[in-house]
Amino acid sequence: MPGSAGRSTGSGVVPWPRADADRYFAEGYWEGRSLGTQLAETARKYPDEVCLVDGDVRMTFGELLAKADGAAIRMSALGVGGDDRVVIQLPNCWEFVVTTFACLRLGAVPVWTMPQFREHEIGGILANAEANAIVVPDVHKGFDHQALAREVLPDGLVLVVGEDVAPGNIDLRGLFVADEPAEVTQSLDAAAPNGDSVATFLLSGGTTGLPKLIPRSGNDLTYMIKTASEICRFGPDTAYLVVLPLGHGFANTGPGILGALLSGGRVVIAPSPAPQQALPLIESERITATSAVPAILHRWIEYLDTDPGIDLSTLEMIQIGAAKLDPSLAAQVRPKLGCTLQQVFGMGEGLLCLTRLDDPDGLVLHTQGKPISPHDEIRLVDEEGAPVPPGEPGILLVKGPYTTRGYYRSPELNARSFVDGWYNTGDIVRVTPEGYLVVSGREKDVINRGGEKINAEEIETFALEVDGVDHAAAVAMPDPELGETVCLYVVATGPVTLQDVHSLMLAAGAARFKLPERLVVVDALPATGIGKVDKKALRADIASRLAA
Template identity: 40%
Template sequence: MLYDRLVAGYPPDVAEQYRAAGYWIGQTHTAMLTESAAAHGQAVAIGDGRRNLTYRELLDQSRRLANGLIDELGLRPGDRAVVQFPNVVEYVEVVFALFDAGVLPVFALASHTAGDIADLVARAGAAAYLTVDSFGGTDFRSRAEHLAGVGTTTPAGRPLATVVAELDRADPWAAVRSANAESTGRSGAPSDIAFLQLSGGTTGAPKLIGRTHDDYLYSVRESVRICGLDESSVFGVVLPVSHNFTMSSPGILGALHTGARIVMVPATDARTVLATVAAAGITQLSVVPPLVTAWLDSPEAERYDVSALRVLQVGGAKLAESVARRVPDLFPNATLQQVFGMAEGLVNYTRLDDAVERIVATQGRPISPGDEVRVVDAAGAEVPAGQEGSLQTRGPYTIREYWHGASPESFTPDGFYRTGDRVIRDADGYLVVVGRDKDQINRAGEKIAPTEVEGALLTHPAVRDASVVGVPDDRLGERTVAYVIPTAAAVAAGTLPDGFAVRGFLRAAGLAGFKIPDEVLIVEEFPTTAVGKVSKKDQRVDAAAPESPGPASADPLDTDRLLADLADKLMVDRGALTGDLPLADSGIDSLQLMALLDKWRAAGAGGLDFETVAQSPTIRDLIAAVRRAGAR
């Protein structure tokens, strides 16, 4: 079988050690699903409210799709295919179809822009782009048509193949799915690269991470054991399904390995999530800290029977101890499990039987006895337990190199991965995350490189200089604040950019929504250090300073007050929010909408649902929907 040079980087003697220890058992993802279908064939594997598939159906449908992709698109073993899907059943179908065909999925996020996708297609040397027609107001089909229309080609000179799943059809893959339900036999060897994940690194373009069948499925199996997942479990998918956390810790792959049932939760607001937990009997959720905070603070918190939930996993960013201690208030039967991991490999969990003080105060310990962890000082010397340092690791599921050898400086000469995290390790091996070595913002679990946002800001004709920082935020973990110095010409002409206009400029420039600053501050100069460098520390302190509260309104749901709430959340002038402005162009994200939704429900709009809010075409439609709900 001919593959491009997709080397995982494990030295042969180390690979043999991992096999001898039983970490790598020689199983592919295709073989894993085949075994689960044999053991749990008639049990429901996954559902999203539109479609349900049993294990047998998932196996058959993915095989038929694999044969169709080969016959119709001419995909070959070792090809790469960028997949961009929301949380729908079709994502799991297409991923296992690609595994069966020996094609490497490249896991884009649904939030990635058209520009992000074009860049990813180019850097991965992709032969195909697979997505849905539309979802949640995003037209994904147009991206596929654009890529095809501009003549995008593969490294072999073939035109880029594009496939769009029609979500409103009984069989969304009818145009390409084959009648042949036999395995293609092309899924490759367990030691082959199975897929490419995206790093959450500090540069603008995420690095590509090649994970083998053997190493990834080992982490899945160990996660299943540690997290208590079994065939009676119901795993709720709230985070983006292609995130490494959602995929493997233990995630959807862990659920499929054990014969559990996967439920795609349609939204992230408290009402939707808690109602789905109650209705579907969800036993395990994997979430990020801002969602936990939002749910705890929501008036919906006591309205649903969520007693089925047994494990609440929180990762992606550090969970504040004060929030961790409140989890039993919302989920009385659930054990909190803190998770600290990375797409490059190492995963740490608090254990379900750990003492409460350890669960709320640490981010866990590694999953494998084969994980080697060291915490070092600036000179590379290991520091004693209890002291802060930089985290380095190697082990049976941590990469030894990025795809095609990118960023070699991320690895030590003896094969340890430099994670970039600052941690404290206690005498028992539990880690407490205290920060990052490099300048990076962790907003609701999404990693943002300030330099990328600063570069985009500097393309604005009225911006002379820009500095972007992350500021602690109770809901987001960190919010993004941009300091902007206008050009002399803009100052002289009185045409200073405002925050709303700058955010709109970044959106039009193609910056992903989660990277657009939550706040833009127009300033005359930046604070500097003693040696003349921009003091981002002082900027963080300034941005974190509390503002004076605005005047209260007698009617919290009158139009002016609702617009003021929106302007406050978007951190723009009230006058910038015209009624005809499309909500999608306002720059508001789902976490901000959730916070407003909770506030408006508490103020009297109790019947308001998240879908109505999120799908309002314009600001005027949103205000009208809130006022109608308040008048009932």
């Protein structure tokens, strides 16, 4: 719908410039139709094909559409309207997929979050999104999510997956009724938003503390998913295994479950990424593709060394991303798993880079892929914003037909992160002569713990609230499985323990994955020539301590 180009889709959303939007329509990248509409079209094309598997649950496309439409109608009756934000905080389960589909059909905006988020994170997300509904499990890993949901959203709608739904909350599964007459579900088609509307809010990697909301429109998100699906050769024969958290964009959109479903394929949800549970599913469900992080790949390969009897012959491709993949581990994929490795480098803000399935080993093992779109634009600059010479590393700036133009309701952050349409990723990369990216680090102060991004300043702010701590600096500490974990350096006037820091952070409602793994008490923090904490020196210090 080119006529609506250049508009924002609500206050707080940065609009696409009309000239860029018109160009993306003219090139055929944007279609002007919602993601929910296109998923429904695929479901109607393959009504009797199984598309979703979770344990004993096996759901066809027809059943998925009917349950999603039934839930959409009932959510509307409960007061959830088009453009309302629905926070989905579920573990990996079939209900996550159906709820997402229901929101997309209704025109409500799903906000995918992680089950390990607590009051600190989930409260901030709800407030920023102005959400009036949240979807949670009753209890997950011993934690009462209903109580937290009611605490952070006292006047909102709490939808619960589980057997023990508290009074005042709604049993989500009770909304999945597939009995709506055709004219009612057709009304969802007629009222569907266009492609300009926000389809979902993704979460930033937390580079500024609490996750920021990334508005992704039906136009840009669908284009990204479809293009990635073509590169990954997804189709009706695809069987995609989910082992990464569905709260992450990687598992949903890179091309992920939405790519598999839009292609007419089948999604299989693993109960755990542990090799004992995930690898047998590759054999029994004849999985063709999956996505993982290096830590999961490492565990799978170690397990196969001890139990090589699992038949992985149907597996054609494994994507590895979210953290740097060591070339020595990458080289073990084909001999151990018998499939093609695809390196992935992407971000919720947009840019997605993939190695291609027919790339030579040199590119697959040593680069993080090239952009998926011919209209992806990249620049590499130095700290002053000047272009770096070809082949030299620099700070990555990007823009293109699926890279957002700003965070939601964050004008100050947008002024720093987006300049003239270019998004400053904060990643340090170089570009090979073939146009592939090699990621070497981060400009921004972020710790990447197995794919979970942790803002160092946020950890330092917590630490400074501990009695006796005068100064604090959090840095990445090398970890053989997770890649990086948090090491906290403090200058203290009295005794301080790691447990003191943990207790304060947990009491403040911080997620457990942010807890430092090591505390180092020092007399003073090293400083650079301009008086800033020298984190390069601290990273070198902890590396030497670990090597000792």
